[in-house]
Amino acid sequence: MINQPNDMMFRVFIRLIAIIVVTFSIYLFFSGHNAPGGGFIGGLMTAIAILVMYLVFGTKTMNAALPFNYPYMMSIGLLVAAGTGIISVAFGYPYLKQFFDYFQIPIFGEVELTTALIFDLGVYLLVVGSAMTFILSIVEDDS
Amino acid sequence: MEIVMSAVIGLIFAVAIYLMLSRNIIRVLIGTLMLSHSVHLILLTMSGLQRGAPPLLFLEAGAYSDPLPQALILTAIVINFGVTAFVSVLVYRTYKEHKTADLYDLRGAKDE
Amino acid sequence: MTILHLAVLAPFLFAILVPFLFKYFRKVHTGWFVLFVPLILFIYFLSYISVTSDGQAVMQRMEWVPSLGINFDLYVDGLSLLFALLITGIGTLVILYSIFYLAGKEERLNHFYVYIMLFMGAMLGVVLSDNIIVLYVFWEITSISSSLLISYWYAKKASVYGAQKSMYITVFGGLSMLGGFSLLYVMAETFSIREMIGNADLILNHDLFLAAMILVLLGAFTKSAQFPFHIWLPDAMEAPTPVSAYLHSATMVKAGIYLVARLTPVFAGGAEWFWIITAAGIFTMAWGAISAVRQKDLKAILAFSTVSQLGMIMSLLGAGSAAFYYMDGDNALYTTAILAAVFHLINHATFKGSLFMVAGIIDHETGTRDIRKLGGLMTIMPITATISVIGLAAMAGLPPFNGFLSKELFFTGITNVAQYDMWNGDTIGMLLPVIAWIASIFTFAYSAIIFFRTFRGKFKPDMLPVKEVHEAPAGLLISPIVLVAAVLMISFFPNILAYSIIEPAMMSILPGILGEGSNFYVDIYHWHGINLELMMTLGAVIIGTIIYVTMNKWSKLGIYQNEQDIMTTVYDNGYDALIKGSQVLTRIQMTGMLRDYIVYMVIFIVLIMFYTMFRFEGFQISMENASEIGIFMYLILAALVITIMLLPRVNNRMTAIILAGFVGFLVAFIFTVFRAPDLALTQLMVETVSVILFMAVFYHLPNLTKDNIAPLTKAINIVVAGSAGLMVALVSMSAFTYGQTTPFDAISEYFIENSVELAGGYNMVNVVLVDFRGLDTMLELLVLGIAALGAISMIKLKVKEDDDV
Known part of the structure; x- marks a missing residue:
């Protein structure tokens, strides 16, 4: 895409920024159940971080650096989301019934773990996958 | 506030439809985007604006704004993203295939 | 689920096996397996004779959709048993015949027998169902299987044309009938025919009576090929001959007769029922007979003859319905017509079945059915000739054959109408015997044509596709011989079926008009003395002979040369017009331009929305409870309005993307202000990704140019868009006001x-x-x-x- 040779500062800083954005997106993802955030927002923000790097480094470099198959990521996300529902069916509950409990974990203290988080992980993966698929399908089209 | 909001929403809607009636495929694309903005705002306005705290229970407010329309809008935004992205790719592909962005030129042959 | 239910479903179940039998037992003709189904069913149904001949009936219930009152209830009485025996009995003979008829290695027997089984089961369902919805379902399956069988040789254009034609006409009738049934349900509040007969008074005096009657009759008339719907039957002759003999002469086309007979107790008693059915029937009879004389194809002659004979039975059912007006079952003046109808129904099945099979044999052995090419087959095919002599004599109504007996009864029944002292029976009713007499003249004439043109005259071997013409194999001859034997049996012992079949059938067509414990007494005999009926027969024979003898003269006329039915021309032109009309309509509306489609949609939505809102007084706008507005909100909204107004004027793709993105971010801002942090975040993210996406897309697209739109179109666009905007604004305001003025518990409390x-x-x-x-x-x-x-x-x-x- 846009690939200019003399932008040293830009290239250095964009890595830093991307790391911060990804970290923040992971925070948003985890905090989703109790504060603003969640799979959709986290996923979109991660996608933005990756896209920004694509803008700066170009598709060739990025494809080598992050060799994800985004359509696969999408389908894995869908499977994960659908899978959590099937687990509850296996235990005789309605499809997509979610469970939660509080656990004591070293370092973090009391932590709430929910199956909804796994469902949200599916959402996250699908959103990243589909956002990247849309844009890369156009960018990588060589016709 | 709701009345003023409704008027603005009506304006956005009208412009969106107007854009969708254009000859240029790019304007149609932007029109669909504007259309979805206005729909999201309608959903928000219908439920009443600025009533109670954000729907976050740890704030322990006396009243919360209605979470259900917000969940609906959130779904709508994401679906709309999918649709917009799909239409964008469609526009791109159409242009690559036919070398024109003018919808009048894109119409099929008369006898079809 | 009883044995009776199983009997109806057996053909369907067996149909599943047919493809496997065809695939794994290629050495044995599939027909041999199939043959057992109708044979066993025929024997099974014979066992019911002992029940129905006492005037009793059997009802077997099975729930299907009980909540809607739709149950798979089967009812066996005299009438349904008569039909069940016809279906299985003729079915057995036809399948036996088809084994030899479709002996070629290339025949797709798996298809053929699946369709035949489908038809047989559906037809049994039609005549045995007590529930009209179940009856309707089976009725449509018969239409579908008939179509499939007509198009069995689908490579031929004529087959497909005939199949389509029969499908359109019978399905049109079937749907009308469904409408009629729905109206019946509205009137009688039941789907059961038994219960409807019980509530007949309720139906007779209802406003919807006439509408329901006409709709149901449309179904019956299309199926039984009554004028003007008869045109599908001659084209249905493209089907293999066993199918013509089975569906299109003996059973399916009699479904309409069955329906009329079955619903006589529900509808009869009024002048409308009497006149519609009698008039349609008698006219069809004359039309069919006269048209048959013009045909050159053996099967086409037989097809029009079937149309004619169906009309005859139909008119008898109409004439006999008067018995319900007089409620006098013991008086033969009114019941003779019904007797004649039932009797002729049986006779027609026997002689017409054998004649169709003969036509098939001739086609099979000589390769043609054109009477102009045939001739002199008497000496070459003596057995076939004998069979057809008997069949044709019965059809023409010559003594002593069964056709003569039923035709005499028919004349009696139809002349009796003149003695009815109501419904103009003594004035217009006088016309009926005249038309009937004309029809029987032509019946005699075409019977003569079939015989003399096929079996007498000069043998023309050079015109036949087949070089060596000889008598048909024994297998092909068995079935027509059995049928002709039945013809002879009934001819010489006409009362053989009187007690076991005919009387119970009459009982079920005319229930409740006999005194307690009494029976219809049926006694059919040949010699009534020299009376009007005999004179009519004599006259028909004489004039019919004259018509045949002078054939060489009138056959040069244009009306003979052009054998196409007027109604077929009407159908063809109507069909073409329909297709052309829809194409024109589609072309007007489908312009291929996105703009037009959006205009249609928006106008429609706006109109329907405004109409609904005004109709139910939905517009209500009040400023009460509206939330406070801060000065910064005005600023945001002003920015939004300005950006939005700029968008249509932008002629640069980059500016357009930036403005669109700006609108998105403003919307996100509005979400923040109105306490929706999740929405604001999502909107921001989506907007960012969208902008990147647009950059990627627009990079490849040409720059925006000023839209070159005609001023009028532009004005229309502005009006359409403006009205849509107005609608949305009003609906949004009203929705908010409604929510404030009409308190209801928000479901959000639960969350x-x-x-x-x-x-x-x-x-x-x-x-x-x-x-x-x-x-x-x-x-x-x-x-x-x-x-x-x-x-x-x-x-x-x-x-x-x-x-x-």
Whole structure:
């Protein structure tokens, strides 16, 4: 895409920024159940971080650096989301019934773990996958 | 506030439809985007604006704004993203295939 | 589920086996397996004779959709048993015949026998169902299987044409009938025919009576090929001959007769029923007979003859319905017509079945059915000739054959109408015997044509496709011989079926008009003395002979040369006009321009919305309870308005993207102000990704140019867009006002109370998404996934140069 040779500062800083954005997106993802955030927002923000790097480094470099198959990521996300529902069916509950409990974990203290988080992980993966698929399908089209 | 909001929403809607009636495929694309903005705002306005705290229970407010329309809008935004992205790719592909962005030129042959 | 139910379903179940039998037992003709089904069923139904001949009936119930009153109830009485025996009896003979008729290695027997079994089961269902909805379902299956059988040799254009024609006409009738049945349900509040007969008074005096009657009769008339719907039957002759003999002469076309007979107790008693059926029947009889004389194809003659004979039975049922007016079952003045109808129904099945099979034999052995090419087959095919002499004599109504007996009864029944002292029976009713007499003249004439043109005259071997013409194999001859034996049996012992079949059938057509314990007494005999009926027969024979003898003279006329039915011309032109009309309509509306389609949609939505809102007084706007507005909100909204107004004027793609993005960010800002942090975040993210996406897309697209739109179109666009905007604004205001003025419990309370307790989450929006409404989110993911996959395939799909996109 846009690939200019003399932008040293830009290239250095964009890595830093991307790391911060990804970290923040992971925070948003985890905090989703109790504060603003969640799979959709986290996923979109991660996608933005990756896209920004694509803008700066170009598709060739990025494809080598992050060799994800985004359509696969999408389908894995869908499977994960659908899978959590099937687990509850296996235990005789309605499809997509979610469970939660509080656990004591070293370092973090009391932590709430929910199956909804796994469902949200599916959402996250699908959103990243589909956002990247849309844009890369156009960018990588060589016709 | 709701009345003023409704008027603005009506304006956005009208412009969106107007854009969708254009000859240029790019304007149609932007029109669909504007259309979805206005729909999201309608959903928000219908439920009443600025009533109670954000729907976050740890704030322990006396009243919360209605979470259900917000969940609906959130779904709508994401679906709309999918649709917009799909239409964008469609526009791109159409242009690559036919070398024109003018919808009048894109119409099929008369006898079809 | 009883044995009776199983009997109806047996052909369907066996149909599943047919393809396997065809595939794994190629050495044995599939027909031999199939033969057992109708044979066993025939024997099974024979056992019911002992029940029905006492005037009793059997009802077997099975629930299907009990909540709607639709049950698979089967009812066996004299009438349904008569038909069940016809279906299985003729069915056995026809399948036996088909084994030899379709002996070629190339025949797709698996298809053929599946369709035949489908038809047999459906037809049994039609005549045995007590529930009209079940009857309707079976009725349509007979139409479908008939169509499939007509198009059995689908490579022939005429087959497909005939199949389509029969499908359109009979399905049109079937749907009308469904409408009639629905009206019957509205009137009688039951789907059961038994209960309807019980509530006949309720139906007779209802406003919807006439409408229901006409709709049901449309179904019966289309199926039984009454004028003007008879045109499908001659074209149905493209089917293999066993099918013509079975469906299109003996059973399916009699479904309409059955329906009329079955519903006589419900509808009869009024002048409308009497006149519509009698008039349609008698006219069809004359039309069919006269048209038959013009045909050159053996099967076409037989087809029009069938049309004519069906009309005759129909008119008898109409004439006999007067018995309900007089409620006098013992007086033969009114019941003779019904007797004649039932008797002729049986006779017609026997002689017409054998004649169709003969036509098939001739086609099979000589390769043609054209009477202009045939001739002199008497000495070459003596057995076939004998069979057809008997069949044709019965059809022409010559003594002593059974056709003569039923024709005499027919004349009696139809002349009796003149003695009815109501419904203009003594004035217009006088016409009926005249038309009937004319029809029987032509019946005699075409019977003569079939015999003399096929079996007498000069043998013309050079005109026949087959070189060596000889007598048909024994297998082909068995079935017509059995049928002709039945003809002779009934001819010489006409009362053989009187007690066991005819009387019970009359009982079920005319229930409740006999005194307690009494029976219809049927005694059919040949010699009535020299009376009007005999004179009519004599006259028909004499004039018919004259017509045949002078054939060489009148056959040069144009009306003979052009054998196409007027109604077929009407049908063809109507069909073409329909297709052309729809094409014109489509072309006017389908302009191929996105703009026009959007205009249609928007106008329609706006109109329907305004109409509904005004109709139910939905517009209400009040400023009460409206929330406070801060000065910064005015600023945001002003920015939004300015940006939005600029958008249509922009002629630069980069500016357009930036403005569109700006609108998105302003919307996100509005979300923040109105306490929706999740929405604001999502909107921001989506907007960012969208802008990147647009950059990628627009990079490849040409720059925006000023739209070159005609001023009028532009004005229309502005009006359409403006009205849509106005509608949305008004609806939004009204919705808000309504929510304020009409308090109701918001369902959100449930989420607020249970979010932490049930789902352990403090962010209600997220909890709703992933927990309470998880399935919705799941489907949303699916949509997103499908859209992404669609995008990939759109890009990866490379269209070749010459392909149309």
